[in-house]
Amino acid sequence: MVQAVSAPGVIDLGPGYLEPSLLPVDEVLTLYAEALTEFGPAALTYGANAGAEPLRALLAARNGCTAEETMVTAGTSQALALLCTVLGRPGRSVVVERTSYDLGRRIMTDHGLRLREADGDGEGMRPQALDRALSHSDVAFVYLTPTFHNPTGTVAGESRRRKLLAVAARRGVPIVEDDAYTELSLDGTAPPPSLAVLARRRGVIRLGSFAKTLGPGLRLGWLEAEPDLIKRLTGRGQLVSGGALNHLTSLAVTMLMGDFRYDRRLARLREQLRVRRDALVSALQAVMDDSVTVNRPSGGFFVWLTFDPQRSEASLLAAASRAGVAVAPGSRFGSEAGTHLRLAYSFNSPDRLAAAAARLAAAWRNEETPR
Ligand SMILES: Cc1ncc(COP(=O)(O)O)c(C=O)c1O
Structure with missing residues (x-):
């Protein structure tokens, strides 16, 4: 039924999912009934190629x-x-951050594209590194996650964003901005404006998703771009043949976004995630020795651990696994130097997150680290 099933007894900090109790089952149940009542048979036809107008209008208003x-x-x-x-x-x-969303990388390489990794720092890709990468003439686009990055949790400030935009515009290469986590700011402050907003979408394609705010099983998201590109995308045979890919679900979500319920849902979810992030980060900070750096992300789903580079990822993973905790290896996300692990706080209760931190600290303290 589901993509990932944790082994019994294991506390799984691997997947970037919402835990089942955070998925709005009852709310979604009523949304489908509301959409069918509101839109009748039109909800069961092929949808307009670019998606149903009511949802596009709501998304456009929300995203400026x-x-x-x-x-x-x-x-x-x-x-x-x-x-x-x-x-x-x-x-x-495609130019990507040296450390970036593994499955985004996979989708691009599945299409025969090669990845050019550019160096980053605590704000994501460095503009000079982007410029160097764009000196190659074969680059189709740049793929960035400037807000609550997966896996590092970093956020690029506005000045960094403007510099990256300037470099890409000067080189004439579009940026794809993967903004899956932007609604999940956990400290009460909004992240900087998106690249799409700063560039007024010229040369920027922004990808949004309901997977992290409502539920990935909806398979619903959106794309913002210049109208000409939208026309090219919606003119592809797949959409002309079948219409928008998720018509009924998009109408169900229209019912949610059309009133206060979406914002109420987001406010509740941010609070639930904030409690989980705090539980994991404070438990890790209390028990880890100072050979491990624990970041405290201001949003999104992930804590990124940085170890002494002498420590081996394989033995850290094996020790975690023996202690009954699953985590994601840093090497899965690219070729950044050093030893890292990614821990998701979205997929477990605060108590289990604290228990996982205690298990990990004990496991890693006792572990021999042959390389
Ligand atoms: C950065 C990033 N982009 C995209 C996705 C997947 O989004 P969707 O479920 O909308 O395809 C994820 C999920 O892990 C993600 O972390």
Whole structure:
């Protein structure tokens, strides 16, 4: 039934999912009934290629753009795959952060694109590194997650964002901004404006998703871009043949976004995630020795651990596994130097997160670290 099933007894900090108790089952149940009542048979036809107008209008109003700059997608993964077919060609390359979302990388390489990794720092990709990467003429686009990055949790400040935009604009290469976590700011302050807003969408394609705010099983998201690109994307055979990929679900979510319920849901979810982040981070800080750096992300789902580079990722993982905790290896996300692990706080209760931290600290303290 589900993509990932944790082994019995294991506290699973691996997946970037919401834990089942955070998924709004009862609310979604009523949304489908509301959508069918409101839209009748139109809810069961092929949807408009760019997505149902009511949802595009609500998304556009929320994101400060127009409906012509917005199309509905079946989530960020599908949007990225579609973009690869329009912006990319096998043999061309994409500039990515050295450490970046593993499955985004996989979608791009599945389409025959090569990855050019550019160095980053505590604010994500460095503009000079981007400039160097863009000196190659084969780059189809740049893929960035400037807000609550997966896996590092970093946020690029506004000045960094403007510099990256300036470099890409000077080189004439579009940026794909993966903004899956932007609504999940956990400290009461909004993140800096998106790249799309700063560039007024010129040369920026922004990908949004309901996977992290409502539930990934909805397979619903959206894409913001200049109208000409939206026309090219919605003119692809897949959409002309079948219409928008997720018509009924998009109408169900229209019912939620059309009134106060979406914002109420987000406020509650931010609080639930904040409690989980605090539980994991404070438990880790209390028990880990100072050979491990624990970041405290201001949003999103992940804590990124940085170890003494002498320590071996394989033996840290093996020790965690023996202690009954699953975590994600840093090497899965690219080729950054050093030893890192990613811990998700979205997928377990605060008590289990604290228990996981205690298990990990004991396991890693006792572990021999042959390389
Ligand atoms: C950065 C990032 N982009 C995209 C996705 C997947 O989004 P979707 O479920 O909308 O395809 C994830 C999920 O882990 C993610 O972390």
